[in-house]
Amino acid sequence: MKKIIIDAHAKINLSLDVLKRREDGYHELEMIMQQIALKDVITIEERDAGFTIASNSKEIPLDQSNLVYKAYNVMAKKFNINKGIHIYIEKNIPVAGGLAGGSTDAAAVLKGLNTLWKLNLREDQLMDIGLKIGADVPYCIMGGTALAKGIGEKLTRLKSFSDRLILIANPGLNISTADVYNNLKLEKITDRPHTENMLKYIEKGDTELVAKEMKNVLEGVTIKENPILNKIKEQMISHGALGSLMSGSGPTIFGIFSDSTDLAKCEENLKYSIKTVLSTKTV
Incomplete structure (x- = not known):
C-alpha cells in the first residue's frame, strides 16, 4: 500500500489591497503572501477503491465540500485515474481563520498525488490545476514569500522573508x-x-x-x-x-x-x- 506524508503550511498576508471589483464579481487584489511554520500534516494513502477523508478536527467537513476532495477529484478526472485514496488531515491551522488552511491542504494533496501517481507535473502545471480549486491554492503550491495579483493567481516569487x-x-x-x-x-x-x-x-x-x-x-x-x-x-x-x-x-x-x-x-x-x-x- 503506497503512502505519502506532506506538510501543508499556513500563510499570512504582509499586505492586502483591493483595487477594484471585476465584472465577473471577483475583486482585483494586490497582496504580499508569506508562509509560516504553522502547518497541517496531510497523509495520502492508496486504497483498493473509493475516496475517504478523516481528521483529528471536528471543525472541518469530511465530505465533498472539503477542498481536499476537490483536489483529488480534479486530478483523478484530468488524468483518468481510478485508484482509491484515503486522506488523513492532521489539523493544526485554525479553521476559517484567514490563514488559507483549506487551500494549503488542497495544495498538499495536489503535490502528493503528483508524486504518488508519478505524473511528473511541473510546479506551474500544478498551480494551473490549483486555480480551478481556489484562488489561494496556486500560492500554497509555490510557498515562500510572493507578490500576488489578479484574484491571487498572478504570482511573483520574492526574496525569502524567512525566520521572523x-x-x-x-x-x-x-x-x-x-x-x-x-x-x-x-x-x-x-x-x-x-x-x-x-x-x-x-x-x-x-x-x-x-x-x-x-x-x-x-x-x-x-x-x-x-x-x-x-x-x-x-x-x-x-x-x-x-x-x-x-x-x-x-x-x-x-x-x-x-x-x-x-x-x-x-x-x-x-x-x-x-x-x-x-x-x-x-x-
Whole structure:
C-alpha cells in the first residue's frame, strides 16, 4: 500500500489591497503572501477503491465540500485515474481563520498525488490545476514569500522573508469572507498598502520597516464589526511587536516580533482571553 506524508503550511498576508471589483464579481487584489511554520500534516494513502477523508478536527467537513476532495477529484478526472485514496488531515491551522488552511491542504494533496501517481507535473502545471480549486491554492503550491495579483493567481516569487518571529491569535469568530468583500466600500478606502515600499523592504530584509508598513484594507470591515481584533493588535504592539495585522479577511491577527522574550510574554497574556494563540515563524 503506497503512502505519502506532506506538510501543508499556513500563510499570512504582509499586505492586502483591493483595487477594484471585476465584472465577473471577483475583486482585483494586490497582496504580499508569506508562509509560516504553522502547518497541517496531510497523509495520502492508496486504497483498493473509493475516496475517504478523516481528521483529528471536528471543525472541518469530511465530505465533498472539503477542498481536499476537490483536489483529488480534479486530478483523478484530468488524468483518468481510478485508484482509491484515503486522506488523513492532521489539523493544526485554525479553521476559517484567514490563514488559507483549506487551500494549503488542497495544495498538499495536489503535490502528493503528483508524486504518488508519478505524473511528473511541473510546479506551474500544478498551480494551473490549483486555480480551478481556489484562488489561494496556486500560492500554497509555490510557498515562500510572493507578490500576488489578479484574484491571487498572478504570482511573483520574492526574496525569502524567512525566520521572523510570529505570534498568531485567533479569537474563534465566524467571519464570512464573502460578506467582508461585499461590505467593503472601495471608494472610501484612504489608507492603502504601499506595495512598492514593502517590496523594497523585503528585498533589503528589513524586518522593522516591513512590520511598520503592513496594511490590510479588509481590516476596515472586519475590525469595525469585531473590536476585539483591534484590542489584540494593541496588546501585541504594547508587548513589543514591531507590527500587527489581520490576515486575509480575518479573524486571525498576527504580530511580528524581534525578541522571543517579548513574544513569549505576549503569548502568555493573550492566552487568558483568546481561543487560539500560537507562536511560529516565517518560512
